[in-house]
Amino acid sequence: MKVVRTITECREVVAGFRQANETVGLVPTMGFLHAGHMELVATAKARTDRVAVTIFVNPSQFGDASDLDSYPRDEERDLAMLREAGVDLVLIPEVIDVYPEGDETIVETTRMANILHGEVRPGHFRGVTTVVARLFNFVQPDVACFGEKDYQQLQVIKRMTKDLAFPIDVIGVPIVREDDGLAMSSRNVRLGAEDREAALVLSRSLNAADALADKTIEGLREIIAHTINAEPRATLRGLDIVQAETLADLSGPLTSPAAVMLSAEFGGVLLLDQRVIAP
Structure with a gap:
């Protein structure tokens, strides 16, 4: 498993996959992984030759700075889980790489991002689509897997992918639950x-x-x-x-x-x- 921390390194590894005529699946995450994430990885592995995972706690989708600061992180544990799952590439970028100094560009679905949960969490889905569009650009996968637990997010990403003509198949993966029924999170x-x-x-x-x-x-x-x-x-x-x-x-x-x-x-x-x- 190759662990990289820059966009340049990521693109070099993916270019190697492409030279071997291999397809690439992407699982974007914010880390602190659990069995639900591993189901996303398994789905990507079943559909593509190589699987890339990103670990990035995205600041633009948090409305409350304290919520961002308290978001759980455990990189060493995450990497051990991904290695065991047979992941080929992990990108762990810095904020400055994802959002370069002076950046001005956002990506937003004008209707879907501002209804339902979007009314409760203003700006949240704008942060999601902006970062996912950038991650899609970094990795340029054939397939991307997202959990159905964040159902509106899944539909927003599907809409964005269609509208921007990304040549990516966005797949929704059913919720993985604890034995007592609680959705894993x-x-x-x-x-x-x-x-x-x-x-x-x-x-x-x-x-x-x-x-x-x-x-x-x-x-x-x-x-x-x-x-x-x-x-x-x-x-x-x-x-x-x-x-x-x-x-x-x-x-x-x-x-x-x-x-x-x-x-x-x-x-x-x-x-x-x-x-x-x-x-």
């Missing part, structure tokens, strides 16, 4: 024991919605909100039920797959969960 380690237990209400609310016999958008919204609000340690921050691909508003009876996107806070830690629910 690097933020989970920041939960105290009581908040960790309380956070199970997210998957429990989605299960309750999925089990409804007579599914309407209003009924889904009611049972999810009721379930989460009944947990005293949970603060519901976002509940969006939209058309699965376009993120368009829905109402009335469920007649096509709907994406349910949740965000809730537990002891100051914001967690996400998601499910596509069929009629």
